[in-house]
Amino acid sequence: MRTIINANYSWNFENKLVDLPHSLSMLDESYFKNSDVTVKGTYTKTFCLDLSQVKDKVVVLRFKGASAVCKVFCNDKHVKTNYCPYNEFDVELNGYELIQNSKAVYEIRAEVDAKEDETVPPFGYQLDYLCFGGLYRGVELLILDKEHIKLLNVTGNMAGEVRIDLQTTEKEPSVTYELYDPRGNLVLKTSKKEELKVESPQLWDLGKGLLYKLVVKYKDDELSKTFGFRDAKFTTEGFFINGRKVKLFGANRHQSYPYVGYAMAENLQIEDARLVMKTGMNIVRTSHYMQSTAFLDECDRLGLLVFEEIPGWQHVSKDPVWRERVVENVRFMIQRDKSHPSIVLWGVRINESPDDDELYSKTNELAHKLDPSRQTGGVRYLPNSHLLEDVYTFNDFIHNGKNQGLRDPKAVHKTSCPHLVTEYCGHTYSTKRFDDELHRQSHALRHAKVLNDMFANPNICGCITWCLFDYNTHSDFGSGDMICHHGIYDMHRINKLASFAYLSQNSEAPVLELSSLVDDGDCAMNAILPNTIFTNADSVRLYANEEYLGTYTPDTKNFGALPHAPVQIPYYFEKRLIDVGFKNKKDRDFLAYMVEQAKVDPSGKAIKKHALKILLLALKVKKSIPDFIQMITNIQSFTQNRKPIWRFEAIKDNKVVKTQVIDPDAPLLFNTALNTNVIKLSDWDTYQVVQIKIFVTKEGCSTILPYFFDSLCVSVEGPLELYGSKSLVTIVGGTASVYLRTTQKTGEARVLLHSSKLGDKTLNVTIGD
């Protein structure tokens, strides 16, 4: 029997008792310093076990993540130092205990240092992310029999074969295997490894997280692993899951959160996996390191694919110790995560590093040895670099808003090999939710263009955008505020417009998101921009003050390869032009162009240049020039005394499935969304985090108001406390986020929000056993 004790509670840290996950430093959301992150801290905790409990046992302390370097002492003796900020590591305590009053006493001291030690990957040079310090994932105390299972990993394939890696304290152990199907029914019990096979297994697949469980019994010890039966392969013809070709599209995820760095409760790590899925994506890359098992477990359950990689960023050191640690990281990654069916590719090269055949032959060899069932990738931005991996995983930042979305694989590597785009957009178009309309629209269109070109090219397996959400970074990167605003969501996981380029592709619920709220004053020279509408509807119907202004269909000319091309409304008065007799589209577009020219060029030069054409068009509708100009002026204007009420209707199968109404006089709405309002405290959650997202919209339209700013007072009653957030929060660009955590007490919690512009709101959260 193994005993597992939750060791997350009550560590002594700077004379305070803290629970894990814990961050060495609590930070501001932006404008903090690198040195606020690269700090040290010491955690201590004493375990007292009955001698009878540890007699003939092996006592192990398991750290699930300690950043960056963690030195562990027991009763003042150094036991182990761990040199990876992202792995799980065990510290064996036998021989270090003190015997006091029939108790075995283990006084643990964990010295954690977030300094960027150049002998430790990912450090040594610049790094476009921050490695937040702390005991940030949790600790377990394991009491194991002398004879126990040391390692178990399980994989399954479509043919129903089960492959296991089993290490016990004995070389040739005699064990029993029990295999349970996704409903928990025992399907097989055997002591022979060769008999581990399932006829017609229920396959793990995209969106179908069907998980089997293998229980291994060895002497008195028992260990289980969940796994899935599935085949996954990257080929020159694309990516195949269970023999079916699927185009992959997804995002890169950093594991950091505002204020608390890496120290976020498992329930929010799980929310991130759900967010990727809700965005309609089918793959996520754990850039640029191994991430929490809570996140990976959820990917398994959701049927969401993962590309996991070792820590690093562009830099390869010559230091043999550093290089050895890179190889060790491959071992850590595969040994911890091999059983996850969601993982379809191992990243065994430092992200965007130069070729280094000596190092990368080792990482590839080790990955293939530890896991023959999976291919390897190694992310690079260099065309024609040495390919020691199975898949050319390429960061393709070619798109500039005007040109091709992606390079053709043939232009990237001479040899034919599977090609997966692992980053695009990112720094090429940093975007905030409160940037102006043109910027936000352009950001979203860039994503749509790359996605379209990926779908159009049969030789590209898929594309993974940079990135899912904004992240805190070093001062050498980002917008000077310690943030890279590269996400399709902001740091609080709140949508930017670009997220709808993805959301509209795969959603069962109707999507109708406008790039423009038709406010001409937001643009240079009062220009009215085309409205790009991300939707999965068949068409969009447009009205101004109930005047029908036409039905617009998806822009398949520019985005024909997308499952759902956006609808574009280039200008709003086209139907009015048709109604007065302009049947020719070219004439209408010309007139729309002239209207915009009249705004941007008040000297009238452009109009004069086209005087003859204007005259001909006036004749067409039998008007004198002054009458014609008056007519066009009236036609293009939707403002008499006040702006009109615009209505956009998404039409699917001839029915209106979603509507957005833009009414300048509509009241403001104070919307809130909680990740949960009923929490069950289980033993394993030291604490759970409640995130309240606040969105300000106007009644009738779900678009967040991009220029709404206000302060928000937060007060909490009952068993929840602020986590990172302060009691005064700022609503920025129409949104804010408040993080709270449970306190180990049950009951009803009330969160009161007060904004001078929006009023008050009370939210209730029930916390039970």
Ligand code: GAL
């Ligand atoms: C890539 C890099 C990412 C991130 C991104 C920003 O070159 O791999 O980690 O820095 O640029 O666009």
